[in-house]
Amino acid sequence: MKTSPTDRNDALGQATGTVAKAPALVSLKNVSKTFANGTVALRDMSLDISRGDFVSLLGPSGCGKSTALRIIAGLGDASSGSLAWPVRSPVDDKSGTGGPNQDISFVFQEPTLMPWASVFSNVYLPLRLKGLSRTAAREDVMDALQMVGLESSAGSYPRELSGGMKMRVSIARALVTKPKLLLMDEPFAALDEITRFKLNNDLLHLWEKFGWTVIFVTHSVFESVYLSNRIIVMAARPGRVVQDIAVDAPYPREEEFRTSDTYNDYCRQASQALHSAMEVSEPA
Numbered sequence: 614m615k616t617s618p619t620d621r622n623d624a625l626g627q628a629t630g631t632v633a634k635a636p637a638l639v640s641l642k643n644v645s646k647t648f649a650n651g652t653v654a655l656r657d658m659s660l661d662i663s664r665g666d667f668v669s670l671l672g673p674s675g676c677g678k679s680t681a682l683r684i685i686a687g688l689g690d691a692s693s694g695s696l697a698w699p700v701r702s703p704v705d706d707k708s709g710t711g712g713p714n715q716d717i718s719f720v721f722q723e724p725t726l727m728p729w730a731s732v733f734s735n736v737y738l739p740l741r742l743k744g745l746s747r748t749a750a751r752e753d754v755m756d757a758l759q760m761v762g763l764e765s766s767a768g769s770y771p772r773e774l775s776g777g778m779k780m781r782v783s784i785a786r787a788l789v790t791k792p793k794l795l796l797m798d799e800p801f802a803a804l805d806e807i808t809r810f811k812l813n814n815d816l817l818h819l820w821e822k823f824g825w826t827v828i829f830v831t832h833s834v835f836e837s838v839y840l841s842n843r844i845i846v847m848a849a850r851p852g853r854v855v856q857d858i859a860v861d862a863p864y865p866r867e868e869e870f871r872t873s874d875t876y877n878d879y880c881r882q883a884s885q886a887l888h889s890a891m892e893v894s895e896p897a
């Protein structure tokens with residue numbers, strides 16, 4: 614059965630009005646970030662991300678996509694503005710920070726695997742850091758490897774894997790803690806197109822199955838339209854949001870979506886938005 618992004622939000626337990634709207638999982642209000650050297654990486658970024666959203670941040674180099682992701686992850690502070698987690702109860706907030714740090718995972722562009730450790734050990738790392746023994750973690754590690762189709766490579770070492778397989782290990786490592794929010798910073802940018810398409814499909818299947826919220830940074834119009842139910846287009850210097858595009862095409866999206874008129878229409882819209890964003894971006 615095909616589901617629209619709105620149906621998905623209903624299925625996630627939202628109140629249904631004339632327009633079903635999920636409560637924000639994370640809400641940025643007028644977030645600005647100025648680095649010590651005076652660079653204004655973000656100015657007045659306001660954004661509500663709903664539970665179950667697949668949101669892409671799309672924009673030219675230097676528009677603050679990674680900075681925004683790092684602030685959401687708690688890896689960097691905003692200079693001003695606020696970050697709130699409206700649906701988070703204090704009971705859920707094991708971190709005591711007011712945010713769901715325990716429920717966030719980050720996937721970077723580079724797989725950043727430990728070369729001396731097996732695939733199993735790499736995926737086990739976040740659970741080891743939480744104090745779980747190898748034995749206690751085994752089932753979760755193998756589940757995460759199975760999700761990305763690498764259970765038979767548990768004993769292999771990173772040098773024995775292709776680029777796509779390394780990225781799968783990196784994704785398994787992010788999934789092993791069962792996060793509610795997955796932050797992905799250009800995870801497939803370094804991969805060839807066929808591998809990238811395959812991982813796009815795998816990621817979408819996992820997202821649909823497990824109901825995570827994903828914030829995905831990309832430079833690619835095509836990737837953002839294929840994956841997302843919402844595209845946030847940003848401009849640079851200062852980094853800011855210039856357009857918020859709802860991609861109202863049903864999931865599951867399979868290969869035929871890539872050649873559909875709907876896909877082409879959204880690609881044209883996102884591409885125009887990106888060109889406008891580049892025109893209003895100050896040169897580096």
Ligand SMILES: Nc1ncnc2c1ncn2[C@@H]1O[C@H](COP(=O)(O)OP(=O)(O)OP(=O)(O)O)[C@@H](O)[C@H]1O
Nearest residue numbers: 648650652654673674675676677678679680681852
């Ligand atoms: N630690 C830092 N110190 C000073 N300036 C920084 C720092 N980190 C990022 N910047 C600057 O902030 C701006 C936004 O950077 P950011 O990495 O968030 O952009 P981006 O949109 O993710 O870029 P890209 O697509 O090239 O990765 C850039 O001008 C960058 O040079």
